[in-house]
Amino acid sequence: MKTATTDLADCVLVLRPDDHVGVATRDLQDGTVLTGFPGGGHDDAPGAGDHDGTLVVRQSVPRGHKLALRPVAAGEQVRKYGQSIGRATTAIAVGDHVHTHNLGMDDADRAYEVGTARVTLPAPTGPERTFDGYLRADGRVGTRNYVGIVTSVNCSASTARLVADQFRGRALDAFPHVDGVVALTHDTGCGLVPTSEGAQITLRTLRGYADHPNIAALLVLGLGCEMLPAQSLLDGLDLPADKPVRTLVIQDNGGIRATVRAGVAAIEEMLPAVDALRRTPQPVSELVLGLNCGGSDGYSGITANPALGHASDLLVARGGTSILAETPEVFGAEHLLLRRAVSPDVGQKLLDRIDWWKQYTAAGGGTLDNNPSPGNKAGGLTTILEKSLGAVAKGGTAELTAVYEYAEPVRTRGFTFMDTPGYDPVSVTGIVAGGATVVVFTTGRGSVLGCKPTPSIKVSTNTATYLRMREDMDLNAGRIVDGTATVASVGEELFDLVVEVASGRQTVSEELDLGADEFVPWQLGAVT
Template sequence: MTVHATAQAYEPRYIRLDANDNVAIVVNDFGLPAQTRFACGLELRNFVPQGHKVALADIPEGAPIRRYNEVIGTAAQPIQAGEWVDEARIRMPTPPELDKLELATAVPAAQAPLEGYTFEGFRNPDGSAGTKNVLAISTSVQCVAGTLQFALKRIKTELLPKYPNVDDVVALTHNYGCGVAITAPLAIVPIRTLQNIARNPNFGGEVMVVGLGCEKLVPERLLPGEAGDSVVRMQDEAFDGFGAIVDAIMKMADERLAVLNRRRRETCPASDLVVGLQCGGSDAFSGVTANPALGFAADLLVRAGASVMFSEVTEVRDAIHLLTRRAINEDVGRALIREMDWYDDYLAKGDADRSANTTPGNKKGGLANIVEKSLGSIVKSGSSPIVDVLSPGERVRRKGMTFAATPASDFICGTLQLASGMTLQVFTTGRGTPYGLAAAPVIKVSTRTELARRWKDLIDFDAGRIATGEATIEETGWDLFRLILDVASGRTKVWSDRWGIHNDLTLFTPGPVT
């Protein structure tokens, strides 16, 4: 992507992403008043808020409105050059038809491999490498959550200090396991998610489960083949009351902490990284600053041999025609379509559609509709071939760029990417969100410098310098790539970990509750 930007910061300034675009977005903080004249001679006819679109030319009613050299809608009324192109002036196009897509017709050529990049990770017996050394305690049912929280407090106070090489203890609590239709076809999604999360590389293979004893999701199903001596069942008749149950959980945790405490960071090639990409609270700058910088960093990761995942079905749906072309082969292209199709049906069953995705915050930030949001969202996947597609909660299988199908919900996407094996997440945000995960570090990237300044103790990386012309996408992408290696190595701590702001796991449970 080539960014055509006018003049300096502080001067009236807009960004046009492609020479064919007939709209551009206003860069200046707090927007620009009517009669503002840009260096190119264009004069604003009304006030245009920051991040919102201005028409660069007259657009007749019904004519296409172009951004990213793609059609984000048609003019709902005649629009004059210099007018604010707000949500009401754009008619949303229909989404690309899934049976008319080109498959693997524009597979990008492989870029030159990047050699010699490493991070300091925790090597696991199965060959994977973690970025943290965490004891995870799984649960087979939500009934045990309160008991585990009680035990967790004691584990953190009484046991964890004995094991200085262990970073943290995390309770994998959730709202599943009973009171659900466990044999319904869609139950596979949350069950697979819980099975796979326990195997995340950051947990070092030391699994344990707290269960109740009468739940539907039996611990044996949660830990196939390994449940033997790794389960504390509260209803076990050997337990004489709550105290005895808590003691049993602590004893099992103590044994596993002792094993994890022997882990040490060692130099691992960057190809051992499994990086998840996500965005939340997007604005019009997401597709101009943070996501392009992340896309550049993602290309660097792919060139270094890492596994990288992007996600969020409802935010790629309207740009799917750009992705199926990029699929490495027709099978991968068809897998992309399969996931889109599944989600179209899922939304329709709930009488919803893709327009449900955009938030008031998105719109306030200048994103008129899901088409514009999607075009800005997929930029973070960079420019390498899409090598694989995962259904929600499946484990990553390949190096390179994978589409891991998830809802766009920050927490569900984060949970599913953890199940897929993600050991570090990069999260771009325009409006700002204090999102964090206990299981893996999250690097929060702001789309605007104003947000990075205001949330100086929440945002880890400022991509807003691209909009003001202080840095290029390439420079910023390299900086972000180096930060990823630093965070993966434990050399730099992200803000959410410094404060301990960690959101709970949130399962994707498309099946009904009983």
């Protein structure tokens, strides 16, 4: 049988000259001969030793997985992105498939330096960029115009859905400037110690949605005997004067049927005022962009994530705000974020959250390197270090201006970080509660997440997933690997798409009416 021969540059991405591995851009079969294998300046460089400029693939390497370009002894670090992604558990030879069978965690301490890599982003050129948004009375700007039903407890969830269901279909045809009525239901609210960390997180999340600039009118719906009563969602909130608010308690209102009738009547009363609101040109500095990824693969840190990082930088350079999250998925790359922190206090807040997660996972009998998921591994990711190094690329290069706990209001402009789990619906719920008015969600395996009341832009990391799930994806960043686009060009395209979506263009998740069921506040702590 004839041996396949192809040029290395046509099927393997080498991200840094001193990396031990490259990433296959197509399936490589055992025995494939790769030509154009470069020499190097030291003994373990690619091509060092007695060779004829070729590399022979020693085991089949699936698309998106890693191919060894250098020999690595057992116990030594393996580098990708110019950083350690783990240690070899057995000796690795040039041409080997590098994955879970020969690569494990690297527990070595990383060098922590605060503020040593702060950069000044290039000043924007051309006219001021604007989007068409809803200017609220408190000065914030919404990208959508929803009536929200926020529930204080799971016991009022079904009632909230019954109210919202009355406004589905053609019920809002007479109100073309209302994006919908969304019931934000959840699985908790009672059985919590009100002063506990878990109760405070739940309360903070619900209040964040109640106060969200994409919620133009609000119905708060409670049962009446819960630990977090309906009124607690509003106490102390400085809601804008132009946001109509109604509160209903099922037990006080005569039960479910009576409450549904009252809830429908309350929303019908609010709809004309919401529909009367109009979009006006607003500076893009008023946008708050949520950055999230899910179903990541071996291309995430090469295509969609750095392209999103470029878009984030374009927004931050114009005075806007972006929010990176998923603390378990920056573990192993936190040293890179620390180098961009504007102060020791900001850097310490990030380290404090990492330490909290180490203790939290240990208490549950696990460790932070239990991540990646089976889907991540099937897509080519091996260790949490590799996954995190790709994940932080979503944050671009801007300096880190603030670190927030879950669902805290994000008030500092620039590139920020929020402590959230890596579980996508929970993470995005926290980001939106913090004030994100647009979310960009990158995915390699194919996530279909929506996040009402905020639009979610889905970006595929590779062309195969984009073509397979084209009706669920908004943008294909796989063109970067295909060679038809660059990180910068896709980043600029993505920034333009963010502005268009903020101005009212529907995303595919909005076309499918997704996003209510993905409201999943982080549940933490004991339930009694």
